[in-house]
Amino acid sequence: MSLLVVGSVAIDTIESPFGSAPEVLGGSATHFALAASLFAPVRLVGVVGEDFPGSYLELLRQRGVCLEGLQVVPGRSFRWTGRYQGTMAQAETLSVELNVFGDFEPALPPAYRTSRFVFLANGSPHVQRKVLEQVEGDPFCLLDTMNLWIEIERRALLQVLERVDALVINDEEIRELTQRANLIAAARAVLELGPRTVVVKKGEHGALLVHQDRIFAAPAFPVERVLDPTGAGDTFAGGFMGTLARLGRRRPSLQDLKQAVCAGVVCASFNVEEFGPGRVLGLEPHEVLERYRAYLAMLQVDGEPVLEQVLLAAGSEGSRAGAAAG
């Protein structure tokens, strides 16, 4: 089914312990669209300046991403420069130039308004609200946000949150949003704010899905050589929403959501293997499927009967203390 993303399309300059990549294709909507388009047709709404390389737009088009909603306006494109060090868990932002993205007014082409699945990528809650005002027919909406908006636009953010189906957010951000240290408690607190589903992104530690009263903790797919995590969260969201859009249910089941999380984890694991979107750009569906199968095989633990024997035997022969210490 039709999948709409609204967010940034940018030019990134990235340094990591493994090298650097100047002026590569970046932005939340970009990373999302490149992954999601492996699963479903994607429509992109965003804005770039006249300086934006046509070759970069062509890369999106080659993946079947519809750019009818991408505004090209006078001025410079959104630019971000960041650096990773140590465990590379967090980017250090060296510079941000919002440029044309600072005045971004989302305008959905008429055909986009009936999209059945919508990703509101990280951005001002006011922009996100304006998108919700333009969509029709109650689509499934996933929202992303960041610390900045939690801090300076909390009220507007909470209003948008009330109107979406799901929130995808990283561990630090959800702690800040809810003032809860425990991630499950934090996710449950978000369920009180509107969404029925929360996905906490934990970088190298995977993702945590809380859907109504059910929980799915998904480890990351193990990647030994992480060159650049930029866009991994949006790539995750792309695999997640791409899967949901393809499954096409307005109210995804727990099993739908678990599959979507696994697809997101697998897509994100490719993203980090090269700088910028390099790896995902060249990604073939069969590669995703192979890694998805390897991931599920990793999660598969055989031999429950053995542990059952073990525990029942231990239960019958060992003695247990009824009292607690302390």
Next chain:
Amino acid sequence: MSLLVVGSVAIDTIESPFGSAPEVLGGSATHFALAASLFAPVRLVGVVGEDFPGSYLELLRQRGVCLEGLQVVPGRSFRWTGRYQGTMAQAETLSVELNVFGDFEPALPPAYRTSRFVFLANGSPHVQRKVLEQVEGDPFCLLDTMNLWIEIERRALLQVLERVDALVINDEEIRELTQRANLIAAARAVLELGPRTVVVKKGEHGALLVHQDRIFAAPAFPVERVLDPTGAGDTFAGGFMGTLARLGRRRPSLQDLKQAVCAGVVCASFNVEEFGPGRVLGLEPHEVLERYRAYLAMLQVDGEPVLEQVLLAAGSEGSRAGAAAG
């Protein structure tokens, strides 16, 4: 099969955002033994002072833990006082009194020397070496350590590491030991130092098993109310080694190790629910089995054929870019 643990038996005083627990039963060997004894008979070697409460030793005996190797000597017992704040990921040590544990000379009763499974709990590598010198007949040995020994006894630690089958260590420690930021790269580096198996403990993020060329990333069992994580790592090791000892294979298979990791994850999830060893002391085998089943059910992702359809359909209809950006 027979399972030996050598390590600390202590008195802990703990503060967390959820309360405090003065002078509770603690120590690495204690937490290990309480969990492992759910699976297999445990023999404990350690030392306490004459001040150590007899009622605490009785709690271990009631779980079938053999204390023949526990020395009771003049002086005060090992005491640790710690505090958890914020995400509770790390204890802040407020005071440590090694007391009688500072001069600990492990002496294995003759019957213990032929133990088939041995856990060398966190402690001086010299003490760990002395244990290895006393065991006979090539048991399966698991080693734990900490930053202190990596920093001040690196050479001795590396010598012990050469002689064990497996290392269990937390994420920070393995990064410090190997000077690798990526945990998989770090674990692989440890495989060059002797062990065939490495388990990285990641607290709320679960555990990572690297066994020869295979990897198993296990999320933590989701616990919303973490009161006190003290001993969670040793409780994990207890479930892990208890399972391996019960399975009884000198060279555990990948599936054995995966089951053992899951058992460790489940045991650790109980440990954090109350202060000190309170929850594990009262734990019944059927509770472990129920949570183990719930954990495996959580990890189970159905519907691979759906993603297969999705991806193959996407592959046939979508177009892909061959070129990489940047």
